[in-house]
Structures are given as C-alpha cells and as structure tokens.
Amino acid sequence: SDGQMPQTREHLLLARQVGVQHIVVFVNKVDTIDDPEMLELVEMEMRELLSTYGFDGDNVPVVMGSALCALEGREEEIGVKAIDKLLAAVDEYIPTPQRDLEKPFLMGVEDVFSISGRGTVVTGRVERGNLKKGDEVEIVGLNKTPLKTTVTGIEMFKKELDQAMAGDNCGILLRGIKRDDIKRGMVIAKTGTISAHTKFLASMYILTKEEGGRHSGFGEHYRPQLFIRTGDVTVVLTF
Structure with a gap:
C-alpha cells in the first residue's frame, strides 16, 4: 500500500553485493488495494527495479498476497493460497545451494x-x-x-x-x-584447521548516500561495527 520503500532498494543492492543470484518477491498487503490495475502497475515497477539491480526482472516470480489474511484465515486466494504459492515459487525457482562437505567442519x-x-x-x-x-x-x-x-x-x-x-x-x-x-x-x-586473527585484508564496497549508505566520508582509524557470520565486533580501518 506504500509502494516501493527505500529499504527494498537497499536490500536488492546488498543481495547483489553478497552474490545472491536468485530471489522471489512477495508483494504484501494486497488486501488494502481494490484496483487490479494498481496491482499490475506495482508488479511492473517491481520487475523494472529488479532488472535495474541485475536480476532477471522478466522471470523472477512475483507473488501477490496478504500475510495478515493468511494469519486470520480470511480471503483464501490472497491469504493461505498466496503463501502456498510463495513456498512453491521458492522451491521451484531457487536452486538448492551447493554444500561443501569435503572441507573440515x-x-x-x-x-x-x-x-x-x-x-x-x-x-x-x-x-x-x-x-x-x-x-x-x-x-x-x-x-x-x-x-x-x-x-x-x-x-x-x-x-x-x-x-x-x-x-x-x-x-x-x-x-x-x-x-x-x-x-x-x-x-x-x-581441531587444528583454523586460527583466530586480529588483522585481515578486505575489499570493500561503500554504499552511497542515494543507496542508503553514509552521508559523509571516513578516513584512517575509522571504527565501524563488523558483522561476520554470527558475530559483531568493532574494528579499526587502515588504508
């Protein structure tokens, strides 16, 4: 009902940066829109946005529905059935990840x-x-x-x-x-396969202000929060 939100663009950009190749889109809150043409316009705009960020906008599954209707058990077509369509789309469109079984645990x-x-x-x-x-x-x-x-x-x-x-x-x-x-x-x-380090070399992509990133630059010894696997620590940058 609110259209494309800024965080949608940010999430698409971040997904591309970390190498996500396949996504499925669920357009929520369609119970608040009575005009079918508006829904068609929303889907068209979403596909254009996907293409802008390097995804296959023409073929990415886009499912219309209402999570609230599904939870409350009403308007089955946009409620429970839409959730079923979403799960089916994920199963069919997103490939099973390659599991690395040969390397140490x-x-x-x-x-x-x-x-x-x-x-x-x-x-x-x-x-x-x-x-x-x-x-x-x-x-x-x-x-x-x-x-x-x-x-x-x-x-x-x-x-x-x-x-x-x-x-x-x-x-x-x-x-x-x-x-x-x-x-x-x-x-x-x-045992014996990895060790902890306090320094490492990294290649960074810095989001611009328009992409939802910083409004100002940073320099030597900047201390951002680093999220890696399940941890988050404060680090010091050197160039």
Whole structure:
C-alpha cells in the first residue's frame, strides 16, 4: 500500500553485493488495494527495479498476497493460497545451494545454553564439512587460545542425530565446557584447521548516500561495527 520503500532498494543492492543470484518477491498487503490495475502497475515497477539491480526482472516470480489474511484465515486466494504459492515459487525457482562437505567442519555459534545434567549446548548452521558424535573440535575466537572439547551429542529439530553436515541447523552438546566459556560469534571447528586473527585484508564496497549508505566520508582509524557470520565486533580501518 506504500509502494516501493527505500529499504527494498537497499536490500536488492546488498543481495547483489553478497552474490545472491536468485530471489522471489512477495508483494504484501494486497488486501488494502481494490484496483487490479494498481496491482499490475506495482508488479511492473517491481520487475523494472529488479532488472535495474541485475536480476532477471522478466522471470523472477512475483507473488501477490496478504500475510495478515493468511494469519486470520480470511480471503483464501490472497491469504493461505498466496503463501502456498510463495513456498512453491521458492522451491521451484531457487536452486538448492551447493554444500561443501569435503572441507573440515566449521560452524558459527548463534546461541549457547545449558541443559541440566547434560552440559553446554551451542546452536548454529553448519557452514562446511560434517560432524559426528565423538569428534574432537576447537572453539575459536574472542579468546587468546582455542578451547578443545569433544562432541557428545547432536540434535536437530528435537531429534538426536549421529552426525550433522553442511547446511544443517543443529545443536551440539560439548564435553567439559561451561556456558561462560563460549559466546555468540565464536566458531566450532575441526581441531587444528583454523586460527583466530586480529588483522585481515578486505575489499570493500561503500554504499552511497542515494543507496542508503553514509552521508559523509571516513578516513584512517575509522571504527565501524563488523558483522561476520554470527558475530559483531568493532574494528579499526587502515588504508
């Protein structure tokens, strides 16, 4: 009902910058628009915008619907059926990502909690490789030295598993680790395969003011917030 919002353009630009190739568009709140021609115009403008940012505007699936109607169980065509169309479009148009199963195990820590009588569990999405019960791993990042531990349990969607692999969202039970020993932003990795660093070389794309970025420049020793995997830290830039 509000048309294209500035954040829509920002999200499309950011998606292209991080290499997203396929997207599906859901135009929400169509229950507030009675004019079919207006909906056609919205779709046309959206496809033009997609093409502007390098996506296949002619073929990207655009689904019209109302999330509110779906939640409230009314106007089925733009409610529940529209959500079904959205899910079908995602399944059909977006290819299954290539999972890197050959490289050593690596998972960013999203959350940490304790289970009474069992120990400390970390959750996250496996970035690469695979993991089995009994494997030795290291907790890396934020500490001067890695913490070594052993995997005593793996769980996904409330089911215990023998292993986890790239792409899985899972919980990992770790032996002898206290909850305070590990924090969001650290990583779990196969022992001896990675190390933490305090400096790295990066190539940057800086959003312009028109793209929703900074209104002013920055120089040496600027201290922005860096988001990497599940962590966010303050860094110092040098050129």
